[in-house]
Amino acid sequence: MSSKQAIILFTKNPELGKVKTRLATTIGDEKALAIYKKLLQHTREIVTPLEVDKILFYSDTIIQNDNWSTAIFMKKVQVGNDLGERMNHAFQMVFNLGYESACIIGSDCYELNTTIIAEAFESVKRKNMVIGPTFDGGYYLLGMNKLHSSIFKNIEWSTETVFDDTMKEVENLNLSSHILTKLTDIDEEKNLPQHWK
Template identity: 50%
Template sequence: MQHLTTTALLIFIKNPEKGKVKTRLAATMGEDKAFSIYKALMAHTRKVALSQPCKRMLFYSQSIAEQDDWSAQDFDKKLQTTGDLGHKMKIAFQTAFAEGSQKVVIIGSDCASLRAEIVAEAFAKLDEVDFVIGPTYDGGYYLLGMRQMQTALFENIPWSTDTVLEDTLKIIHDISGRYALLPKLSDIDYEEDWIRWGKDLQT
């Protein structure tokens, strides 16, 4: 079982602004529907996060919203740093470890299939291995966890490509790290993703 002060769940979100989130969904479904879907995905992610007995750190993309659906009592609100996704995640992990966390897991807000049990399993597996990864069908990952900072996982990777998972696993292999894989899930990026994986969410 996770301990509140030594485990941290990091959540990366984009500030919800119609026309600037889920643009690939909006291309075929329209901005209003895409925005509604994004809000539903955020609500789902928030519910999953709240199920975990750990420290929760919420990283906004542009500005910290003091008054929104993410209660400051439940989430330590922070701002993502500048740079590419790898640099942003690296700084977030470093922040969590610097604050005393011993097991750190990061998720985004794009996965409608993510369940509380999967996140709990990620923390549990970090008792046995160095890294835990939740792979996606498009070659990336929806979750990454580690119990010791390893900056190499965030460097020299072409983000938002279909080789992110492969490149990450190669780095882990090169540093002789032990890892575990979680169930493969799908992010919601395109209309076909929503139809297959997300349409049961309330929008």
Template identity: 45%
Template sequence: MTLNLKSQNQKNLLLIFTRNPELGKCKTRLAAKVGDQTALEIYTFLLAHTHAITKEAKATKEVHYSEEIWDDDIWEPAHYHKKIQSGGDLGERMSKAFSDGFEAGYKNIIIIGSDMYDLSTADLNTAFQELDKKPFVIGPAEDGGYYLLGMSKMNSGLFKNKAWGTDTVLKDSLNDLSNEDVKLLKIKNDVDHYEDIQHIKAFEPFLKKLKI
């Protein structure tokens, strides 16, 4: 029997932005070093990790696909609503997802990607708890971006005038929130480049066959 997902948690909404795992279309910066096939294998591994840490998070979950909804994949309809990202650049797509969530009546909304091996269920639950105290929560990434953004009120300015995928995103976002109360979480490493994973044991099976 399919569960009524919104009844599980009327307050918290977790947005998970993913790319459809297709050869040559995911982790392109990583693929430049390790090749398309290995990059796909690594991304598939990261998707499985994201599924594992989000499944028991204390929130309603939405998976937002980059290209098209896949019915038969790891995101079970009993636990995840499935949607398509809507908008031009990443900022527009995230803004739309947050706006829709607030309009649906959720109070605390968090967005993450699907390439965070360092992230845990406890991290997500802690972030939601922080949103009960402060209106904004940000998880800074080592590369100058962020791996998590949480809001308890809409701020559309966070999604405008950003050079997405660069090391200025975090700084520019914090400037947008200079007059707001913000909780900064621990700095974590997301996976975009070979250097992000070359010394992490979990990725050794994917890298040991490469001649780099």
């Protein structure tokens, strides 16, 4: 283990018709898949320089010979019925491996960069939780130094109340938290950066 911190990456297997489905309703499946692949590349580029261990969780099956090098990324598969269960399981696995803190990100946020993730890892050394809100009411990053399973329960995923409901639970547990800068997730065509359209 090269560090006591790990980044958990949640990705969907890049298959036609299965990624960015809300985006695909207006731009079509093929374009949506191409954009998702760009987002995966962006995510790979921003996490590679981080001096933390990197654990990639695929949505369905592990792809051995893809662009995610096994020299850099430990590969796993997500387990659980909904996003909350899947994230809880991933954090549980990482803490069971002996890591002192972990941050999770998806691959939907083109505004996310290495500096913001590094800030998250610094914050979670001092605070119980770190969270990066998105303009649509969700979050692009969540970090903690101990598993708090209840923050993944009773959340209506993919709604505009995800961040607020999560923060209510953080307060209920009396946890200290650091809020990162608010960013845009790409879920619909209006979220796309101009040069990607």
